[in-house]
Amino acid sequence: MHVDTVINARWIIPIVPKNCLLENHSLVVDEGIIIDILPTEQAGKYQAKKTHYLTDHLITAGFINAHTHAAMNLLRGIADDLPLHEWLEEHIWPAEAEMATADFVHDGTLLAIAEMLRGGTTCFNDMYFFPDQIALAVKQVGIRATIGLPVIDFPTRWASNIDEYLTKALAVRDQYQGDPLISFSFAPHAPYTVSDSSFARCQPIFDELGICTHMHVHETSQEIEDSHKAHDTRPLNRLKDLQLLGPNFIAVHMTELNDEEIELLTTYGVHVVHCPESNLKLASGFCPVDKLIKAGVNVALGTDGAASNNDLDMIGEMKTAALLAKGINAKADTLPAHTVLEMATINGAKALGLDDKTGSIEIGKQADIIAINLNQLETQPVYDPVSTLIYSASRSQVTDVWVNGTQQLKGGQLTQMNIKELINKATDWQQKLAHFHHKQCKIDA
Numbered sequence: 001m002h003v004d005t006v007i008n009a010r011w012i013i014p015i016v017p018k019n020c021l022l023e024n025h026s027l028v029v030d031e032g033i034i035i036d037i038l039p040t041e042q043a044g045k046y047q048a049k050k051t052h053y054l055t056d057h058l059i060t061a062g063f064i065n066a067h068t069h070a071a072m073n074l075l076r077g078i079a080d081d082l083p084l085h086e087w088l089e090e091h092i093w094p095a096e097a098e099m100a101t102a103d104f105v106h107d108g109t110l111l112a113i114a115e116m117l118r119g120g121t122t123c124f125n126d127m128y129f130f131p132d133q134i135a136l137a138v139k140q141v142g143i144r145a146t147i148g149l150p151v152i153d154f155p156t157r158w159a160s161n162i163d164e165y166l167t168k169a170l171a172v173r174d175q176y177q178g179d180p181l182i183s184f185s186f187a188p189h190a191p192y193t194v195s196d197s198s199f200a201r202c203q204p205i206f207d208e209l210g211i212c213t214h215m216h217v218h219e220t221s222q223e224i225e226d227s228h229k230a231h232d233t234r235p236l237n238r239l240k241d242l243q244l245l246g247p248n249f250i251a252v253h254m255t256e257l258n259d260e261e262i263e264l265l266t267t268y269g270v271h272v273v274h275c276p277e278s279n280l281k282l283a284s285g286f287c288p289v290d291k292l293i294k295a296g297v298n299v300a301l302g303t304d305g306a307a308s309n310n311d312l313d314m315i316g317e318m319k320t321a322a323l324l325a326k327g328i329n330a331k332a333d334t335l336p337a338h339t340v341l342e343m344a345t346i347n348g349a350k351a352l353g354l355d356d357k358t359g360s361i362e363i364g365k366q367a368d369i370i371a372i373n374l375n376q377l378e379t380q381p382v383y384d385p386v387s388t389l390i391y392s393a394s395r396s397q398v399t400d401v402w403v404n405g406t407q408q409l410k411g412g413q414l415t416q417m418n419i420k421e422l423i424n425k426a427t428d429w430q431q432k433l434a435h436f437h438h439k440q441c442k443i444d445a
C-alpha cells in the first residue's frame with residue numbers, strides 16, 4: 001500500500017491508552033492522518049514516499065500549550081521579579097498601550113511559534129489583541145491554534161469599546177471559519193477586567209456559535225479580595241451566577257480554590273489550565289492540581305506568556321508541575337510522569353474540544369507528532385522513557401515535529417521559518433521598547 005510517511009521509532013508513547021509504551025514500532029501517516037501503528041518488522045507492507053528512521057528516539061503526541069500570550073515573546077524579560085498587579089498595571093499594560101500594534105502581534109507571534117515548534121509544541125491556546133494577526137502568523141507557518149477573541153473593559157489599540165471588541169472578534173472568526181488548523185475561543189481577560197454588562201453582551205453570542213470561553217480566573221488572593229469588595233462574592237461564584245460555567249469554560253490559574261469550588265468545577269465540567277512557572281515567578285499561589293484531578297476535573301498545562309515565565313518550554317513546564325505538586329503535597333507519588341504528560345497533551349486537547357483531532361497518537365487522528373532523541377549523554381541510560389522525558393530531557397532534544405502530517409522541524413531545523421530574520425525582528429522591537437525596561441539596580445555615575 002502506498003502512503004506518504006512511515007516513521008520507525010525506538011519508542012512510541014501513544015498517550016491513549018494510559019501508561020502504554022510501544023517498542024520498535026512504526027507510525028504510518030497518509031494525507032495528514034495517522035492510519036496505522038504497528039511493529040516495525042511488519043511495516044514493510046507500506047511503500048512510503050518518505051521513511052524516517054528514528055531509532056534513538058521517543059515519539060509521542062505534540063504538546064498542547066493550553067494557555068499563552070504568544071506575542072508577549074517580545075516582552076520577555078522586560079519586567080521581572082515583580083508581583084502580578086504591579087507587573088501588569090505599572091509595566092505590561094503601559095508597554096502594550098504604546099507598542100502592541102498589529103505588527104508587534106504578528107512578529108511576536110511568529111517568534112513564539114518558532115520557539116514552541118522547536119520545543120515540541122504543535123498546538124497552542126492563545127489570548128491576545130489583534131487575533132487577526134495571530135491567525136495570519138498561524139496560517140503562514142502551519143501550526144495548530146485556538147485563538148482567543150479578546151474582550152476587556154478598557155480601550156486598547158485593537159478596540160476601543162465592548163461593541164468594537166465584539167464586532168471585530170466576529171469578523172475574524174468568520175474569516176477563518178472551517179480552517180483545519182484554527183479554532184477560536186471567547187477570551188474575556190479576567191473577572192476583574194470585564195463587567196457583568198460586558199459578559200451579558202458577549203456571552204449569548206459566543207454560546208450560540210458554540211465557541212468555548214478562555215479566561216484567567218482566581219490567579220491571586222488579591223483577585224478574590226477585590227471581588228468581595230466590588231461584587232460581594234468570589235469571582236468563580238460570580239461567573240456561575242452569570243451562567244458562564246460549563247464544559248465549554250476554560251479557567252486558567254485557579255490558585256485559590258476551596259472545597260466547594262472544586263465541587264463546582266466538577267459539577268459544571270469546567271476545564272482548568274495549570275501554569276506553574278508563571279504562578280511561581282509572579283508568586284501568585286499554587287493550583288491544587290492533585291485535588292482537582294482526584295475530583296475528576298480535566299487539568300491541562302500551559303506556560304502563560306513569555307513575560308511571566310519566561311519561556312514557552314512544555315518539557316520544562318511538565319517537570320515543574322510534577323515537582324511542585326510533590327512538594328506541596330509532601331508526597332512523592334503525586335502527579336507521576338505519565339499524568340503530567342497527559343496534562344501536556346490529551347488533557348489540553350479535551351479542554352479545547354480538539355480531542356477528536358489531536359492530543360494522542362491514535363489511528364484516525366491528525367498527525368501532530370514529535371520525536372525526542374534520548375541517545376544523548378544527559379538522558380542515558382533509559383530505564384523508563386516517560387520518566388526520562390519528564391525528569392531528564394530538555395527541549396533541545398526535540399529533533400522532529402509534524403503538524404497535521406507536515407514536517408515543521410527536521411533534524412532540529414525549522415522547515416518553514418528563518419531564525420535569523422526572527423532574531424533580527426526581536427532585536428528591533430527590543431530597541432523600540434527599551435525605555436519600558438524595569439531596571440532592578442542603577443549604578444550612579
Ligand SMILES: [Zn+2]
Binds near residue numbers: 067068069252305
Ligand atoms: Zn495569562
